[in-house]
Amino acid sequence: MSKRRSKKYKYRRNGHYRSSFFRANSTGDVRRKYRCVYCGTYKKDDNITVDHLVPVTAVDSKFGMSRMYYRGLLKRMGCIKGVNDPRNLVAACHSCNQKKGSKAGLWVLRARLGRHGWYWNTRRVVTVAALVAVALFALAFI
Secondary structure, three states, X not given: OOHHHHHHHHOOOOOOHHHHHHHHOOOOXXXXXXXXXXXXXXXXXXXXXXXXXXXXXXXXXXXXXXXXXXHHHHHHOOOOOOOOOHHHEEEEOHXXXXXXXXXXXXXXXXXXXXXXXHHHHHHHHHHHHHHHHHHHHHHHOO
């Protein structure tokens, strides 16, 4: 296979990306649950979709500048195998994956933060603190 042809397929979806994601994120536990990086809900592996963090359409588009930007982003993320590299694959529930579609932008940032447990813990604390503040503010005017 020529270098030009292998580079072309580096930025296309292959049929094995789902199995490579589970292989890279395996703990050996059969009952393993995966957290959706976009909303934080836990799902079993048969109810989870594997999403490309940087969309396949973004790196394989016909528009030169955006294509080069997203290919550079993949390189900065360390995805040497292209879009199907396990570092570019994330767990997502079906509804979040449908909402994201082929978008990038803030979805990429959201997913990069959502990979970490500290993000969800911090988000939960901030949400509870905001609710308490609103309740105390409402009680002050009763």
